[in-house]
Every structure is written in C-alpha cells, then in structure tokens.
Amino acid sequence: NTRTPLRADATDIKYKHGVCEICEMNCAFLGKIENGRLVKLEGKPKDQHSRGSLCAKGNAGINMLYDPDRLKYPMMKTVPDRIPGQDPKWKKVSWEEAINQAAEEIRKAIDKYGPQSVIWIGHNKGNDFLRAIGSPNNITHMSTCNAVRIWATNVTLGVANYVPDFENSKYILCFGWDQLGKGKNSLARGMIEGKVNNNAKVVVFDPRLSTTASKAHEWIPIRPGTDLAVVLAMLNVIISEERYNKEFVAKYVDGFEKLAEEVKKYTPEWASRISDVPADTIIRIAREFSSGCPAVIPIHKREAIQVRPGGFELVRACLAMMAITGNIERRGGALLPRIAPLNNPAPKVKPPEIEVKERVDGGHLFPLAVPAPLGGTGLYQSVPDMILKEEPYPVKVAIIYGQSLQSMPQTDKWIKALQKLDYIININIYPDDMATMADLVLPESVYLETAHISPRITNARYPQIAVGEPMIDKLYDTKEVDEIKYLLAKKLGVEQYMPALRGKALLNYRLRRYGITYDEALKKGGILNGSQKFEPRDLTSLRTESGKIQLYSSRLEEMGYHPLPWFDEKWLLHPEAKDEFYVVTSRPAVHRHAKTHNMKWLHAIMPEGFIYMNSTRAAELGIKDGDMVELTSRYGREKGRVKLIQGIRPDTICILHGFGQKSPYLKLAQNNGPNDSQIMPAYPKETNIALKDPVGASLDCHFIVKVRKV
Amino acid sequence: MAKKRWGKIVDLNKCVGCHACSVACIAENKVEEGKYRTKIIEHEEGVFPNVYKYTEKWSCNHCQHAPCVDACPTKASHYTEWGTVEVKPELCIGCGYCVLACPYRVRIMNERKHGGLPEKCTLCVHLLEKGKKPACETSCIAGAIITGDLNDPHSEINQWMAKGAVERRPDLMTHPNVFIIPYRR
Secondary structure (H helix, E strand, C coil): CCCCCCCCCCCCEEEEEEEECCCHHHHCCEEECCCCCCEEEEEEECCCCCCHHHHHHHHHHHHCCCCCCCCCCCECCCCCCCCCCCCCCCCCCCHHHHHHHHHHHHHHHHHCCHHHHHEEEEEECCCCHHHHHHCCCCCEHHHHHCCHEEEEEEEEHHHCCCCCHHHHEEEEEEECCCCCCCCCCCHHHHHHHHHHCCCCEEEEEEEEHHHHHHHHCEEEECCCCCCHHHHHHHHHHHHHHCCHHHHHHHHHCCHHHHHHHHCCCCCHHHHHHCCCHHHHHHHHHHHHHHHCEEEEEECCCCCCCCCCCHHHHHHHHHHHHHHHHEEEEECCCCCCCCCCCCCCEEEEECCCCCCCCCCCCCCHHCCCCCCCCCCCCHHHHHHHHHHHHCCCCCCCCEEEEEECHHHHHHHHHHHHHHHHCCEEEECCCCCCHHHHHCCCCEECHHCCCCHEEECCCCCCCCCCEEEEEECCCCCCCCCCCHHHHHHHHHHHHHHHHHHHCCCCHHHHHHHHHCCCHHHHHCCCCCCEECCCCCCCCCCCCCCCCCEECCCCHHHHCCCCCCCCCCCHHHHHCCCCCCEEEEEEEECCCCCCCCCCCCHHHHHHHCCCCCCCEHHHHHHHHCCCCCCEEEECCCCCCCEEEEEECCCEEEEEEEEEEECCCCCCCCCCCCCCCCCHHHCCCCCCCHHHCCCCCCCCCCCCCEEEEEEEEE | CCCCCEEEEEEECCCCCCCCHHHHHHHCCCCCCCCCCEEEEEEEEEECCCEEEEEEECCCHHHHCHHHHHHHHCCCEEEECCCCEEEECCCCCCHHHHHHCCCCCCCEEEHHHHHHCCEEECCHCCCCCHCCHHHHHHHCCCCCCCEEEEECCHHHHHHHHHCCCCCCCCHCCCCCCCEEECCCC
C-alpha cells in the first residue's frame, strides 16, 4: 500500500441513530462515535427527507454538543438590571434551588395577578404547562415565522402545509422562495432534480439574485412587496383567457366564479405599474404556468414576501393559481402533506377550563390565528406594547424558550418590555443575549444527548418517522425542556394536569400504534416507513367549509375579513429620498436564525452577517465594499457592513437574519454583525387590526430604511 | 481487472454553494479549524439586471501531471496507483514548496498535525476503498458531486462525463482527475 493516511485510526468505533434538531426538517443521521467521542454525523440514504445528505449546519451539530461556551448548570442573575450582554454576575445553583425559586416567583405572580400574568414566549412547547397553571398566554414564535402559511393553507386546503413535488414538476414558479440559498436539505435536492433531471422550467421573482434565482431560467427583479399584484394579474390572465382546468375546477374548487369576478380588476397593466414587471412578462408566465404541465409555486416561511401585510393574501392567491390550473394533489404540483401520526399522551386529570380567555397578545381579536385560548399561532409582535401598557392586565413572569433577542422584531422595544417584568426564566443552550437578561437560566440538553421520535411534518412527501437515541451521555448538568416543565408543575402542585409518562415509557407510547417499541425501532434502522406509493387523495372531503378547495371563504367574511385574495395599495411603500431603500431579509446557508453562530465550523465560514447592496447605487452614495453603514428605520437603528453586488435592485438592500449577538459569553458569536430585527416593526394590536390581516399581519418584513455611511 | 482511476465531477448547475461539503470534509478528515480541504468560491458576473452568479466547489484536482509532485524535493507528494495525488508524512519535511506550486491553491499547511505538514483532499480514498462515498459527496444537499472509477466505462461518473464535463484550467496542462460540468446560463 503506497498510501499513508494523515489520520490516526481510532480503535473503538460505534454508530448510533440520530435525528437532527437544528432545523424543522429533522433529517435522520448516523452518529459516528470514536473512543466515546462523537466525531461525525452521516446522513442515512434510507431517509426520504435527507436522502443521505446533511447540510452544513447538520454536519456541524457536534460543535454545539462540545461547545465550551454552552450553559452547564442552572444559574441565577445577581445584578438587578437586565441589559443584554452585560455581566449578570451569575451564581451557580442546583436544579432543586432553581426550580424552587422559579416556582416561587410563578406562585407569587399567580396569587397576586392571576395565572394569566405568567406567559410562555418562544417555541410552541409551553401549552401543557400553561394549561396546568391556567394561563392562556402561549406566545409562540410562529407569527414571525410560518403563521401566514399555516392559516392561508388551512383556509384553502384544510391543512397546515403543502408539499411542492419538485421532482415531477415541469414548471417551478417562485416568489422570493430561496431554500437553495438557505441550504434546506430536502427542498434543495428536490428542486435541483426537478430542474436538471426533469427539465422543469424555473422562474424566480425576487428583488435580489438569490441562489434559487441564480439557478433559475428566468430571474425577474420585482419591486419588493408587490408579488401579490403579479399573482392576482396572472389569475386574471388565466381566467380571462380561459386557460384554467375546467374539469378540475368544476369538481374540486369552491368559489371560482367569485374569484373570477374579483380578479377582473387586477389587469397585467395594473400589476406592471406597481411591480416593475412588464405586462408582457406577466401574461407570458401566466400562459406558461397554465399550459397544462405539472406546475408548482412553493411557499416556505419567514420570507420577506410572505411575512408582511398582504402575505396571507399572497399565499391564498398562489394556492388559487395552482388550484384553478389543476395542480393541487397532482404529481409535480402541490401535494397534501403525508404525515405519520404519533400518540400524544394525555394528562392523568383533565385540567380545568382556562378562566381568562383574553390573551395578552390580543390574539382573541384574531379568531383565525387564535381559535382557542391556547391554540393557534398568536401575535408575537404585539406583546411588547401590551406588557409596557399593562393591557389588558399586567404580565409578571415570562418563561422564554428557544427564542433569541435577535428574532424579536423591534428589539429595543422588546428589551424595554422584558425589563418591566418581575421575573424571567430562560431555558436555553447558550449564554446568549437572552440568557444575560434572564433572572434564572435553566440549561437545556443538546439534541445529540437526548432521544427523539420525529414525524417530520415539514415537507412531508411520505409518512416517515425518524427515531434517534442519545449519542453520548449528557456532558453537563442539563435537562430536557419537558422535564423542566414537569418539575416546575410538580413544585407548583399541578403535575396531575401534565402528561405523566416520561422516558422510555413515553417513547414506547408514542410509537404504540405501529406495534413497535422504541428499542425495536432503533434496531430496525431508526426509520419507520408508511405507504410509499402515491395515491391521490380525495379533494371533495377536505377540512374546508365546502370540503373542496376553498377560494372564497365565508368564514373569513363572517370574521370581517376579505373572503377572497385581494390587494390594497395602502400596503405599498416607496423609498423617496436618495438614501432610502427597500429592505428584504434572507438567511445564509450556514446559519439557522440566531442559533448556530457559536458553532466553530460554521462561524469560521461565516463569522459576520452583512448587508447586500447594489454596487452602482452604492457608488452614487460614496459607499465602498466592506464599509460600515448605519440603517435607520421608523422602528430602530442598526450598524452593519455592506457587501456590494450587482445581483440586487438598486433601490433595495438585503440584510442577513440572525446576527447581532452581543453576549460576551459566546466567544465566537459576539459582535457578529447587524441585527435585522432591530429595525423591524413590532406593531401594537391596533395597527394589526387596521392592516386587516386575519393572521394579525404577522411580522412585517416590508419597510423602508435610510442608509448612511459611518 | 483493470487498474482503477478514481475521479470526481462537480456539476456547477447543481451546486448551490451551501458549504455542506466543506463542513462534512472537516468532520471526516479532522481538518484544522479555519482551514479547508474543500471550499466554496462564489462568482458573480454582469451588470444589473443582466447578472448571473454561480458557486464552485474548490478542492484538489488530483492532476495526472501535478506541479506539486514535481516541486516536492523528497517525493513525499506522489501519485498513487489509483490515480490520486497524496502526501507521505514520513517523507515530508514541511518545506511548503507544494503549497506554492499548486496552481489551484488547494493545499493547506496544517500547524497541529505532525508539526506542520501540507494536506489536501485525498478524494476520501479510505472511504472509496470500503465501497463508501467521499464525505463531500454524501453530504451534498443538491446531489452535485459524483465520485467513481474513470477507467470503468459503466460507472456513473462516466455517464456524467458524457454530459459535458471539462477540466479546470486546461491551459495549465495538469490533466486533472477532477472535472466540472460548467455553469450554463
């Protein structure tokens, strides 16, 4: 053998089944453990989501596990003020002390101000705990994320999501959709296969030449915030030229005539004036899309086009376009999700009805987004105002889980609101800005230290469950969020209202309907397949008002909203002064929101976020590549470095999301660039109501900034 | 059986520049922090609105006429019997001539391992020998990479060759075993 490898051969190598929790795709992998240390994560070819690959973030997962900066034990803040990034003079405490303290603070708030004064902010895992203590305030992150998609798809198709069947598509039309640039594993592979192997035509509308746009046959640099106008005009063309699928519409679509009437006024010429897209182009693409070939418009989440006033209508209009061309539940079009169900354990005793129905986020005013006290996606962005004004009642304790300050729109307002609270409990992996503001920090275990069963709800093309085991023993004195909630409930004496099953018994219970135990599932390779054959579902028994695809919604009309997709020119913004720009946001392929910035391999590739700007326009303003600029919007101010490119509209800048960490305890991520949330609006509920968006206008990613060189 | 000639093709029409290959390579080959055996290079050309951009996975091309092998004073850099270029650490004196000689600038000097020796992509031959795929190919989220035996006319890599794979910088006359399918607008 002439080859002498530059690597020491490990003696003891083991592989274990895992499920990636970096993003919601939950790709399955095998973890390679050398001499007790996890060294490599490898995708499983049997996994239909990852198809054996893992993205940069997934590959770097072990960085999070072995990150020396991780939270290692519970800690209490010993200085009174809450300033992000400032030394909280942490004191190490035991779990017992921590839970006692947290429960005491919660008890104090409940006794004096009622259970509604305790709120949960962040990932949607607080429901059972809130129900147990009787608070309606489950403030999920979803209204900054996927709420628009969930409710628009729910109204139209009766499900929370649809799956773009890229591989079999012949026409892929994207509005600001850039999952290739974000490195979304399963979506990227499908899209590339559709384009390269199935010769699908790809058309991308985006103010910036995104990675997806760079792979498209056609990139159309549309004016930011006007995609909806273009889709409505395309509906106009398809209907007025009778290019829709008459048979499909007659059988499966409800409200077509009303839609046809509504879109008459949205002519290509009208849309062209608004969007800068030539009317000919709109007509041509509408004709191509409706030529009869399998065609799809993908929608994801937290995209600037969708998370804004009118975003709800945009998703509905896109669904309408696929519906009238017969591309719903058709190969190469939009498929209903195929999710494998899991058993969810119930509590021993049914918790009493929640007395206070009114939510602190004003969610009850948006019955679509918040159908029940604890249900729904909430209105994250109206919370800071309500806390500051103590409306409708004072909030005293917040449990913050999986939410970073970098994801809180109008960050300064949020900081003020958080400073007003009596007590903040933060369940976190990292000592980030949020942790430095909390009175009590409870360290969460990393996903590589815990067991998982994931039904993979996002992009569910096939019902397939992934099962994973802990890769190694817990490195530090950390706990899983479910256990933390249970301990808190127990200390408060309400644990009978929480599901009692824990550990392996819970894992086995969740899989019981498949006649398999957790251990057996692991022995079988950690992947449980449902039916792989594509059998089209019946489109006359959907969970919509008519059972069919619902274009005209009487439910929305009853709630006082527009029953059809519509356009309001009041939603449009226009930069006027020489230094004013539209803003769009995007995410890099190597980072997931604000969660991965201290992972060393990812940090090395992208240590700092930046602002994309058109180089010709920048030259006019005397801005050079790499210059620091100050961005000022009506909502805040932030500094960042510019990266000059030609692939963006001269009137638009693009900020990468998730950066702007200040905490000195994250040695790599500290001072990593501009925080886009700082300059984004967090509207009070009155503004949300005025915007006439049934999801509460969600987070508004559409705004104007002034750019000044500093 | 005919001798193997390992090669690789990267399809730039598929590459999305997500860096999965870079990170997978670091994990598999325990590459030093901040250094890359394979990395992503971004290209943007044109003037708005007629702009195009593409990304390119950039790593050792395993040249059949390799300037790094020519430059090595101790024959540590050598051709293997399966067509790749590798370094024998026991012969290497760490002079760094190969790093300078490589026209593709893909060799890196590590500081930790063996007291400062050059390293680079090995095509993950240690995995290929076991019938596995290199770390970069396994991880590629776009399916843009294929590795295989160029001497086997039935191999998948030779089907990709027929799709218009070309050498990088043929003017350098290095005759690489790693090819690209160029980005088509």
